Amino acid sequence: MTRLGPGLILALVAGFAFLYLPILALIAYSFNASRLVTVWGGFSTHWYGTLLANEPLLSAAWLSLRLAFVSATLATALGTLAALALARQGRFRGRLLFTGMALAPLVMPEVITGLSLLLLFVAADVERGFWTVTIAHATFGLGFACIVVQARLVGFDRSLEEAARDLGATPLVTFWTVTLPLIAPAVAAAWLLAFTLSLDDLVIASFTTGPGATTLPMRLYSAVRLGVSPEINAACTILIGFVATVVIAASLLLKRRQALGA
Amino acid sequence: MRKASPGSVRRAFQPWNDPAAQPLVEFRAVTKRFGGVTAVADVSLSLYPREFFALLGPSGCGKTTLMRMLAGFETPDEGQILLDGVDITAVPPHLRPVNMMFQSYALFPHLSVADNIGYGLKREGLPRAEIDRRVAEMLALVKLDGLGKRRPDQLSGGQRQRVALARALAKRPKLLLLDEPMAALDRKLREATQFELMDIQSELGTTFMVVTHDQDEAMTMADRMAVMDHGRLVQIAPPDVIYEAPVSRHVAEFVGDINILKGRVESVNGDLVSVTTPLAGRVELDEEAPALSPGAPVLVGLRPEKIALSHDEPAQAANKVRGEIWDIGYLGDMTMVQVMIGGDDGQLLKVSLTNRSRRIERPFAWEDTVWLSWDVEAGLVLKP
The missing domain is CATH 3.40.50.300 (P-loop containing nucleotide triphosphate hydrolases)
Known part of the structure; x- marks a missing residue:
């Protein structure tokens, strides 16, 4: 380990400050007793109390959680299957195209993903709402899930599956009893990642939603347009805490599988 | 019982x-x-x-x-x-x-x-x-x-x-x-x-x-x-x-060690085959029902453990040839000796000796001139 000089330490502090100071300020002001966001009026948990009484915000949060749950589950199931196909089928025809198509949502600007999905739903004359947002989130969550699971499959010892087949397991039983338990940490991590991505998304949800399906980020965004209130700070603090917990859980899951080194 | x-x-x-x-x-x-x-x-x-x-x-x-x-x-x-x-x-x-x-x-x-x-x-x-x-x-x-x-x-x-x-x-x-x-x-x-x-x-x-x-x-x-x-x-x-x-030859070389001598069939007398080799002279060996005709080119295979080594010329040996020791590899249970026959541009033959005594001074040393000898049952004929 090299010791950091004062210059490097300064750069490090500045870098972290750049990344996290706004978030820390937001968290700090959520405990502000004053009604004015920028003036510190003493410590209070008042805004967390009013938050619990804010019916539209709570229903938006509940909708977001349900939506994230369904879309993450869809994305993980499809992403895992895509990862298996990409890792296992060798050099089949159109593999590169398929890889590109599965992973395109990762690099596609969200505005374009959102707009194209909107056009699709309009053209297909689908009533927009909960399910259209769910499908939209599943499509871009799929790419992330696919990458996470594929990374796990790269080091997978195929002879384990052959051993299962050899001992009398059908391909499906082999998948449930050997493949899935061994890639489970990556699948769980993929699910958590897709879940937080869905929970955070504003752009794609705005494009693909309809009346009666307002997600939490959309609700927060429209509230901010009328002026930032400490109540919003409180809601964001809870959201940050939730997302941070999920992301840490995901990375711990991935670490654990490395430690297992199977 | x-x-x-x-x-x-x-x-x-x-x-x-x-x-x-x-x-x-x-x-x-x-x-x-x-x-x-x-x-x-x-x-x-x-x-x-x-x-x-x-x-x-x-x-x-x-x-x-x-x-x-x-x-x-x-x-x-x-x-x-x-x-x-x-x-x-x-x-x-x-x-x-x-x-x-x-x-x-x-x-x-x-x-x-x-x-x-x-x-x-x-x-x-x-x-x-x-x-x-x-x-x-x-x-x-x-x-x-x-x-x-x-x-x-x-x-x-x-x-x-x-x-x-x-x-x-x-x-x-x-x-x-x-x-x-x-x-x-x-x-x-x-x-x-x-x-x-x-x-x-x-x-x-x-x-x-x-x-x-x-x-x-x-x-x-x-x-x-x-x-x-x-x-x-x-x-x-x-x-x-x-x-x-x-x-x-491939199987002979893949399984175990073997020395291969090139030669030509000189005569076939029942099971006894005589082969003329440029380096080891006349080699006699026992081969069951050999399908060989005189003059045909053949290879003689000799496993290292089937060759005996001595300083003095063996009195009674079906096959013998003089050589010089080029290398000695001590392996504990046995010693692998490489002997050059047919002069400096000849061929190295591997001979393995079982170390029956604990004597540290070995009877053979580098550059010794020695005799190699083997029975008619030792060699085998391989098609080239």
Whole structure:
């Protein structure tokens, strides 16, 4: 380990400050007793109390959680299957195209993903709402899930599956009893990642939603347009805490599988 | 009364010479290609019940492919594979009464030792109690009693190998395939395990087919072995026949050490063949029913342990030649001596001497002029 000089330490502090100071300020002001966001009026948990009484915000949060749950589950199931196909089928025809198509949502600007999905739903004359947002989130969550699971499959010892087949397991039983338990940490991590991505998304949800399906980020965004209130700070603090917990859980899951080194 | 030793049973066991014997496994003109490469070329082979068969060859010779076709992981491009007279060429792996022990052992890391061994039994749908009983039986067979609750990563390499063996035997297969079973073990453990494997095999009466690149392993364990090269079976015979009567120069050089002398047939008198060699003069050797005519070019093969070394010219020796010692390699149990015959541009012959005494000063030294001699039963004739 090299010791950091004062210059490097300064750069490090500045870098972290750049990344996290706004978030820390937001968290700090959520405990502000004053009604004015920028003036510190003493410590209070008042805004967390009013938050619990804010019916539209709570229903938006509940909708977001349900939506994230369904879309993450869809994305993980499809992403895992895509990862298996990409890792296992060798050099089949159109593999590169398929890889590109599965992973395109990762690099596609969200505005374009959102707009194209909107056009699709309009053209297909689908009533927009909960399910259209769910499908939209599943499509871009799929790419992330696919990458996470594929990374796990790269080091997978195929002879384990052959051993299962050899001992009398059908391909499906082999998948449930050997493949899935061994890639489970990556699948769980993929699910958590897709879940937080869905929970955070504003752009794609705005494009693909309809009346009666307002997600939490959309609700927060429209509230901010009328002026930032400490109540919003409180809601964001809870959201940050939730997302941070999920992301840490995901990375711990991935670490654990490395430690297992199977 | 003296019990018959396993060795005598082994010697009497020669179903491949019995025309009435029913083979357990039959490869019929099996060919397998990968892209443009022919991995297995027109292989026909029969394995008999209770046989311990070894498939020996360098890496990439197609031996693993041949075994994987038997397990069902590869499908032949041509030919058929029969098990107990039934064509299993198109039967998927999970429906074959064949089990395999993988080179990597392929133990399921998320299951305990007992669940690993019981995996195949559970797939058969056996009741829990029966599975537990069979697993305990298998653990006892491989001497791992009491370790059923451990995870594979809590075991040593040798223990893991035993679990893999127990798991493959738990379903009582008709045929057990072993892919390089000793490759990951150190030498001492390997020797002990070889004999244990032979004991287990004769106790269960299962047919074993071992794939290996290690000739010692193949020769120690196998009733019969096949030498494979470039996808073809070059010779199929018991180990002693492969060693003492190899069919080709390739087999002779692959199995054990051998010196090869070039020459021409001088005369054939019954079983006695005389060969003129430029470097060792006239070489006489005993060959059963030699199909050789005088003047034909041949190779004379001489195993290093069949040559004697002396300072004085041996009075009575069928074959003898003078040479100079170029190199001496002391190996503990024996000494490998390289002797140059036919002058400085001649040929080095390997001679192995068993070290019968503890004397540190060896009777032979570098640059000694010595005599090499051997019997008529020592040399063998190989077609060039």
